[in-house]
Amino acid sequence: MTAAPPGIPEEELLAPGHRACAGCGCVLAMRYLLKALGRNIVVSMATGCMEVVTTPYPETSWRVPWIHSAFENAAATAAGIAAGLKALGKKGVKSVAIAGDGGTADIGLQALSGAVERGDNVLFCCYDNEAYQNTGIQRSGATPFGAWTTTTPIGRVKRGEDRPKKDVPAIIAAHGAPYVATASVAYPLDFINKLRRAAAIEGPTYVHVHAPCVPGWRIETSKTIEVARLAVLTGAWVLYEIERGQLRVTFKPPKRRPVADYLKLQGRFRHLTEEEIAQIQRMVDEQCRRFGIE
Amino acid sequence: MKQVLTGNEAAAIAAKLARVKVISAYPITPQTAIVEKLAEFVANGELDAEFMKVESEHSAMSACIGAAAVGARAFTATSSQGLMLMSEMLYIAAGLRLPIVMANANRALSAPLNIWCDQQDSMAVRDSGWVQLYCEDNQEILDSILQAYRVAEELMLPVMVCFDGYILSHTAEPVDVPEQEEVDDFLPPYRPRHPLDPAMPVTMGPVGVPEYYQEIRYMLHEAVRAARDKIVEVDREYGKRFGRRYGLVECYRSDDAEIILLTLGSLSGTAKDLIDRSRKRGERVGLVRVRAYRPFPREVLVKALEHAKVVAVLEKDISLGWAGALFADVSCALANVEGAPLLMNFICGLGGRDVSPLQIREALRAAARAAEVGEVKRPVRWLGLREKLVGLGI
Numbered sequence: 001m002t003a004a005p006p007g008i009p010e011e012e013l014l015a016p017g018h019r020a021c022a023g024c025g026c027v028l029a030m031r032y033l034l035k036a037l038g039r040n041i042v043v044s045m046a047t048g049c050m051e052v053v054t055t056p057y058p059e060t061s062w063r064v065p066w067i068h069s070a071f072e073n074a075a076a077t078a079a080g081i082a083a084g085l086k087a088l089g090k091k092g093v094k095s096v097a098i099a100g101d102g103g104t105a106d107i108g109l110q111a112l113s114g115a116v117e118r119g120d121n122v123l124f125c126c127y128d129n130e131a132y133q134n135t136g137i138q139r140s141g142a143t144p145f146g147a148w149t150t151t152t153p154i155g156r157v158k159r160g161e162d163r164p165k166k167d168v169p170a171i172i173a174a175h176g177a178p179y180v181a182t183a184s185v186a187y188p189l190d191f192i193n194k195l196r197r198a199a200a201i202e203g204p205t206y207v208h209v210h211a212p213c214v215p216g217w218r219i220e221t222s223k224t225i226e227v228a229r230l231a232v233l234t235g236a237w238v239l240y241e242i243e244r245g246q247l248r249v250t251f252k253p254p255k256r257r258p259v260a261d262y263l264k265l266q267g268r269f270r271h272l273t274e275e276e277i278a279q280i281q282r283m284v285d286e287q288c289r290r291f292g293i294e
Numbered sequence: 295m296k297q298v299l300t301g302n303e304a305a306a307i308a309a310k311l312a313r314v315k316v317i318s319a320y321p322i323t324p325q326t327a328i329v330e331k332l333a334e335f336v337a338n339g340e341l342d343a344e345f346m347k348v349e350s351e352h353s354a355m356s357a358c359i360g361a362a363a364v365g366a367r368a369f370t371a372t373s374s375q376g377l378m379l380m381s382e383m384l385y386i387a388a389g390l391r392l393p394i395v396m397a398n399a400n401r402a403l404s405a406p407l408n409i410w411c412d413q414q415d416s417m418a419v420r421d422s423g424w425v426q427l428y429c430e431d432n433q434e435i436l437d438s439i440l441q442a443y444r445v446a447e448e449l450m451l452p453v454m455v456c457f458d459g460y461i462l463s464h465t466a467e468p469v470d471v472p473e474q475e476e477v478d479d480f481l482p483p484y485r486p487r488h489p490l491d492p493a494m495p496v497t498m499g500p501v502g503v504p505e506y507y508q509e510i511r512y513m514l515h516e517a518v519r520a521a522r523d524k525i526v527e528v529d530r531e532y533g534k535r536f537g538r539r540y541g542l543v544e545c546y547r548s549d550d551a552e553i554i555l556l557t558l559g560s561l562s563g564t565a566k567d568l569i570d571r572s573r574k575r576g577e578r579v580g581l582v583r584v585r586a587y588r589p590f591p592r593e594v595l596v597k598a599l600e601h602a603k604v605v606a607v608l609e610k611d612i613s614l615g616w617a618g619a620l621f622a623d624v625s626c627a628l629a630n631v632e633g634a635p636l637l638m639n640f641i642c643g644l645g646g647r648d649v650s651p652l653q654i655r656e657a658l659r660a661a662a663r664a665a666e667v668g669e670v671k672r673p674v675r676w677l678g679l680r681e682k683l684v685g686l687g688i
Binding site for chain 1: 315316318339342344346347348349350352353354357358359360361363364365366368382383386390464490491492494495497498499500501502503506510
């Protein structure tokens with residue numbers, strides 16, 4: 001077994017035995033999150049994969065206090081937790097909300113927006129596997145252009161998801177949140193650093209971690225990290241942080257690889273024609289230009 | 295000290311006296327003045343609480359859930375559409391056994407949009423696992439909210455204190471406001487049994503797999519049933535300290551009554567007046583008011599009603615296509631009672647329609663006729679319906 005890098009605790013606060021799929025990217029994100037934030041947190045989790053696989057009663061993987069109440073309200077519940085902790089004078093305990101992309105970009109957006117706008121002392125972490133994977137791979141607002149899902153099937157007239165991914169970090173940044181960051185499970189130290197930075201700030205902070213889904217993305221169980229890394233190396237997913245309005249790209253791929261390298265490992269993009277891949281390449285190029293990535 | 299207070303003010307003052315720690319507030323008519331008043335208390339430093347200005351009622355209840363889960367005494371208030379929007383979270387608050395107290399100023403449900411009083415809103419969530427108390431006047435609102443926290447925290451159940459929008463929420467009457475020290479003696483600070491605390495982590499709200507779900511629901515059901523005794527116990531203690539008691543049901547001149555009106559909420563006041571007038575004429579009529587609607591007070595209700603010839607249920611709600619909710623429940627309560635009275639249902643006062651003494655008299659007359667002939671031909675009737683508007687009686 002490899003030792004944890006300096007500053008990263010060996011202690012596992014996510015107990016093994018959970019029901020996540022082999023190769024699950026999201027459960028890695030949970031494990032890293034707990035290593036980053038430690039024991040002095042209270043977690044409010046939205047309905048979704050991570051909720052379902054970690055807490056089949058009477059078992060739980062959570063070695064920190066944890067609550068699930070509903071799908072759309074992880075942020076509102078966490079805001080109530082933060083208010084309760086403050087009212088009771090419990091200092092040094094961080095309220096952390098965790099939701100998938102559906103619970104963040106779609107059904108949970110209102111509660112998230114409310115908490116951020118009010119300045120509630122909540123760290124919100126979105127684990128983004130780019131669809132409603134828990135219910136069996138339906139598209140969400142965070143599903144990328146061209147992707148197959150069960151509700152964006154490939155037919156004679158429709159060719160998968162026809163809209164680009166909703167840019168939630170930008171929406172949260174537009175609220176004036178003191179800290180917004182993107183991360184990837186393929187870059188755990190970057191993710192952990194960002195979580196710690198976010199947790200240290202009193203107020204609403206947001207970390208959005210890109211995490212592949214083996215069954216949903218139609219990838220091999222051994223390719224999770226490779227696929228996540230290729231998202232970053234191709235510029236399809238950009239790692240950055242916005243602290244007090246200052247944008248900083250935290251990892252610039254040395255020589256950007258063609259997006260086809262990322263797409264071709266995934267069954268959800270198998271149907272794409274050369275022309276469609278070229279269209280996605282243009283979208284990625286445009287995104288990278290905005291972040292100053294060549 | 296006696297003060298002239300609206301129902302909304304009485305509710306806000308009760309929350310303050312209960313020293314609530316977290317208030318999550320979203321405005322909706324006719325409840326709004328409650329959270330406005332609480333905002334004032336917090337702004338003036340009269341109440342040391344976190345006042346959360348949430349963006350919806352769904353989040354209002356979610357925030358109460360979060361606050362109660364870490365062990366803070368939580369309060370919110372709502373009405374009508376607000377209650378509907380948070381209904382998902384009502385079931386969850388009860389399922390998580392969190393002792394949240396909420397004031398609901400009863401208001402009709404859309405469509406058509408209507409901001410006036412009826413009780414359709416809280417009736418629609420009667421199966422959520424919340425204890426429901428219905429108040430007749432503003433004094434009872436204040437007293438019930440204080441009692442509600444005791445019931446809630448001792449049984450780990452949420453409690454909804456319902457009172458009629460406008461009729462009580464916006465009408466001022468004298469209310470005896472107890473001293474803070476007296477309330478503190480009656481209602482000590484909340485000591486949660488299993489809060490979310492890093493010192494002793496718990497998982498709250500796990501997936502209830504089929505092997506366990508039914509048992510967990512059974513235990514919730516039993517807890518709500520146990521609230522019957524708890525309400526009585528807390529009410530008795532409250533009565534000793536403050537001189538006012540309400541019980542599960544209130545019986546008004548009903549002991550020897552042949553005809554009994556069965557009511558909820560502020561309607562009871564008008565109806566009692568009618569009972570008095572009828573009694574003067576020598577008619578053997580009485581009234582029973584249901585205060586605790588959930589849990590349903592079957593035993594005391596059967597005892598209060600069983601000797602009557604006819605029970606006329608007057609209510610401001612309707613299970614569309616069937617009958618009023620209270621009527622259905624009382625029918626169920628009397629189902630296996632030998633010699634049970636005949637039952638009639640009068641739907642009235644929907645969407646703020648005034649329930650006049652004339653309408654109540656109409657119900658009493660119909661009940662008297664039924665008592666005479668010994669049968670009920672049309673069990674469900676509407677009072678005050680403008681028949682021409684709906685194509686009847688033309």
